[in-house]
Amino acid sequence: MGACPLRRVYGLADCNNFYASCERVFNPGLAGRPVVVLSNNDGCIVARSPEARTLGVPMGVPFHHWRAFLEKHGAAVFSSNYPLYGDLSRRVMDIIRQGAPEAEVYSIDEAFIAYTGAAAAAATAHARELRGRILRWTGIPVSVGLAPTRTLAKIANRLAKRDAAAGVVNLCECADMDAVLEEIGVEDVWGVGPQYHRFLRGHRIRTARELRDAHPDWVRRHMTVRGLRTCLELRGTPCIPLAESPPAKQAIGCSRTFGVPVEKLAVLEEAVADYTARAAEKLRAQQCAAGAVQVFLTTNPFAEGQPQYAQAATITLPVPNAWTPELAAAARRCLGGIYRPGYAYKKAGVLLFGITSASAVQMNLFEQDRPFAQQRRLMETVDRINARWGRQTIGIAAAGIGQPWKMQQAHLSPRYTTAWEELPRVRA
Ligand SMILES: [Mg+2]
Numbered sequence: 137m138g139a140c141p142l143r144r145v146y147g148l149a150d151c152n153n154f155y156a157s158c159e160r161v162f163n164p165g166l167a168g169r170p171v172v173v174l175s176n177n178d179g180c181i182v183a184r185s186p187e188a189r190t191l192g193v194p195m196g197v198p199f200h201h202w203r204a205f206l207e208k209h210g211a212a213v214f215s216s217n218y219p220l221y222g223d224l225s226r227r228v229m230d231i232i233r234q235g236a237p238e239a240e241v242y243s244i245d246e247a248f249i250a251y252t253g254a255a256a257a258a259a260t261a262h263a264r265e266l267r268g269r270i271l272r273w274t275g276i277p278v279s280v281g282l283a284p285t286r287t288l289a290k291i292a293n294r295l296a297k298r299d300a301a302a303g304v305v306n307l308c309e310c311a312d313m314d315a316v317l318e319e320i321g322v323e324d325v326w327g328v329g330p331q332y333h334r335f336l337r338g339h340r341i342r343t344a345r346e347l348r349d350a351h352p353d354w355v356r357r358h359m360t361v362r363g364l365r366t367c368l369e370l371r372g373t374p375c376i377p378l379a380e381s382p383p384a385k386q387a388i389g390c391s392r393t394f395g396v397p398v399e400k401l402a403v404l405e406e407a408v409a410d411y412t413a414r415a416a417e418k419l420r421a422q423q424c425a426a427g428a429v430q431v432f433l434t435t436n437p438f439a440e441g442q443p444q445y446a447q448a449a450t451i452t453l454p455v456p457n458a459w460t461p462e463l464a465a466a467a468r469r470c471l472g473g474i475y476r477p478g479y480a481y482k483k484a485g486v487l488l489f490g491i492t493s494a495s496a497v498q499m500n501l502f503e504q505d506r507p508f509a510q511q512r513r514l515m516e517t518v519d520r521i522n523a524r525w526g527r528q529t530i531g532i533a534a535a536g537i538g539q540p541w542k543m544q545q546a547h548l549s550p551r552y553t554t555a556w557e558e559l560p561r562v563r564a
Pocket residue numbers: 150151152153154245
């Protein structure tokens with residue numbers, strides 16, 4: 137492909153092993169040790185450091201099956217500290233947003249950046265500087281992939297992670313794209329799920345290069361227009377808008393830039409409820425449950441002379457779930473905690489994270505009488521009706537939330553960044 141025309145370059149900044157990195161920021165003794173993070177109520181393993189991965193600890197498995205093994209290998213085990221991860225995520229995202237006019241949060245630990253014009257030519261230098269700044273200011277290591285499309289930026293990011301010391305890979309400068317794409321399994325291409333993976337394997341399409349070179353008509357016939365877009369993106373033609381991006385695995389979000397600046401809390405509440413409902417629908421489509429809800433709010437950092445404010449809040453749910461009314465109630469509480477009057481807000485968003493498969497959810501001892509089955513059936517019905525008649529057919533009304541019982545969090549690290557009494561201590 138050689139040098140691509142530098143009209144537009146997409147970057148994907150992705151934190152390395154985000155949850156494990158958050159735990160390490162305040163606990164340098166963890167460097168080099170296997171680290172795992174557990175879901176709500178210490179149920180399943182939801183994050184692993186590279187050392188834990190190397191040991192062969194799988195993702196999403198019940199912790200109690202692996203407890204002895206982890207002890208034997210000297211692993212550090214943490215209960216999910218979503219307020220800490222949410223806060224560090226906000227800091228990382230703030231740094232990204234301040235440095236790039238066109239940045240979109242994609243996940244709890246990932247953001248896309250679009251570079252246009254002169255910025256496109258300087259994208260590599262910008263990414264290196266951004267990466268250094270994030271590491272210095274937050275302690276979180278980030279890798280940045282740059283490419284002519286988002287799908288290729290995802291691939292560039294994989295390559296950047298492999299070489300953690302460099303941390304930035306720009307595929308616009310790549311002289312041999314064939315060799316790069318040859319090395320990437322088709323299942324690792326953004327948006328290729330397990331079903332398409334099986335289908336493609338059956339047709340002897342095993343690498344990203346083979347998918348790129350498949351006939352567009354054939355791809356369109358068998359993989360719909362979404363598959364065709366992926367194919368075109370692999371060829372270097374950007375055609376997947378962020379709003380139609382495949383959902384992230386670690387977090388599911390919905391955020392919008394407002395048409396006009398918004399000042400009133402009531403309006404923000406409506407927007408946030410709507411985003412939550414959309415994100416919850418995506419969550420259920422993947423048969424997943426979320427362990428935490430984050431809401432973020434920001435003014436326009438590029439509007440000069442206006443008072444600026446950006447904040448985010450995270451709430452850990454008593455039990456991971458996909459029940460829209462409970463997620464929406466949590467989102468509303470987050471928003472209430474961060475809203476300040478007197479600012480012209482440009483954007484708000486909701487992120488559901490701490491994702492586990494719905495079947496793996498471990499029920500809290502105190503919540504066993506929750507009507508899970510009925511809630512699931514009701515949500516399935518709502519999703520079916522909205523799929524059939526349009527997404528706004530059935531919406532949610534603000535719903536109350538029951539008393540959240542204290543969770544089991546036996547391995548919880550302190551909330552280093554959001555609670556004064558839990559600041560890290562330096563020994564005299
Ligand atoms: Mg990551």
